[in-house]
Amino acid sequence: MKTTTWLGASLIVLAAGSASAQDYPTQPITMVVPFAAGGPTDTVARLIAEPMSRELGQQIVVQNVAGAGGTLAGTQVANAEPDGYKILIHHIGMSTAPTLYRNLPYDPTTDFLPIGLVTDVPMTVIGRKDLAPTTMAELIPVIKEQGDQLTYANAGIGAASHLCGLLLMTALDTQMTTVPYQGTGPAMTDLIGGQVDLMCDQTTNTTGQIKGGEVKAYAVTTKERLDALPDVPTTAESGLPDFEVSVWHGLYAPEGTSTEIVEQVSAALQKALADETVIARFGDLGTAPSSQEEATPAAHAERLTSQIELWRPIIEQAGVYAD
Template sequence: MKSIFAAGMLVTMALSGTALAQDYPTKPITVVVPFSAGGPTDTVARLVAEAMSQDLGQQVVVQNVGGAGGTLGAGQVATAPNDGYTLLLHHIGMSTAPTLYRSLPYDPLTDFSTIGLITSVPMTLVARKDFEPNTMAELLDYVKANGENITYAHAGIGSASQLCGMLFMEAVDTPMTTVPYQGSGPAMTDIIGGQVDLICDQTTNTTSQILAGEVKAYGVTSSTRLPTLPELPTTREGGLSLEIGVWHGLYAPAGTDPAIIARLEASLQKALTNESVTTRFAELGTYPVTAAEATPEALTQTLTSQIELWRAVIEAAGVYAD
């Protein structure tokens, strides 16, 4: 009798969970961005959140939980209730954290349910507008000749700008003096103000400044030139072997009902075809991923392969956060 009762309870719970998933969502959803407001990942999140709100019929609210290179916000979501009302929008840092942080309080592969990829944002090498080199070739020669006399800004440990800087210094086989900031916004402010020399950051955070002539741009880290910046050569055109795109993905806490994940996946895919999203993305030098990439399977595959890729890069550089 006990086994029959237990089986009945399991069936009841499963049916109850299915009913809840069918009604989902019934209240606002919070998307945690593990970086400060105004940065490139925050920009992506707010565009997607607004479009998903229209589809889901509930407000999707962006909450900035910065600190510890994105691990603070990610850790908060990892331990949140897996009811679909707390999500995480994170970038490439999700794949670098397991190596950068030796005592990471969560496992990116087991503590989250993946929903889908969103976009891969190219990066640009830019400098204060009165920086001496004028072309990529001149920049490479100048960096090799001056090395640690050059200040390289980045948005903090684990940030995309730090990762790009690591790859750049590895490519030219020359270290520079790194200057960490608490976010891309303050770093870009000091580049514009001439307090630091150089940064490699996402087009979502540099395109406006490049077009306004507030910074000097050398190259974009994509395989082809960008329609929004047609005069800016690729890094490869300029003689630098550096291609990197900062991919973004959407996650829920592990164990989230598959029906809820499916609803969020469908909403994400719809958001990525929203005209306001595609138009603004294009203006910022990026594009939404395809429907086949905005899936749990594609994000899981990307995350798994990128963890291995960045483990080798970070271990070779010997740069750790703790």
């Protein structure tokens, strides 16, 4: 009798879960951004939130949960109910966190379900506008000569600007004085104000300032020049052929979220990335939306796993860790 009762109750629960997935969504969805408002990941989130909202029939509310290099937001979403109403957008930091943080409270590969890749954003090496070198070729010997006399701003440990700085200093075998901030916004403000010398950040956050003459652009970290910044040379052109990095972004749901919901959100993402306005806006920022094939759970999972393995030896060699 107890077995029959338990079985009946289980079937009711399964039926309720199935109905819930079929009805999804019935309320607004929160997209958690692990960095401050106004930063590059926030920009990407807000670009896709509106067209995804239209496709899903419910508003996607962007919520900024900054701090600890994105791990506060990651923890919040990892511990959220797996019902599709709280999802995470994160960048390359999702793949570096397992090595960078000694006490990471979640595992990116087991505590989340990848939904799809959003975009690959190039990086730009920029400086305060009155910095003496005018080209990257001129800047390189200055960095090597002055070393820690130069200040390098980043948005905090684990941020894209922090990772780009690690690669730059490793490539030049020279350490600058790093100045971490609570987000890209305040770091950019101080760079524009001349309080710090250099930064390397995503085109989604730097293109406007470069075009407006508020900062000095030295190089883009891509194999080819960007249509949005045709006058800015590549790092390879500037004498750093092996210094190439882009920042990929992806959406995640908590582990346990139903396959049906993940696929539904992924389909909405794919639709949003094909929107002409979104494509044009990404282009203005020096990047492009992910392809329909990349904006899938399978492609995203493969990228995450491969990037964890790529970054592990780089971070271990740099010897930079966070608690």
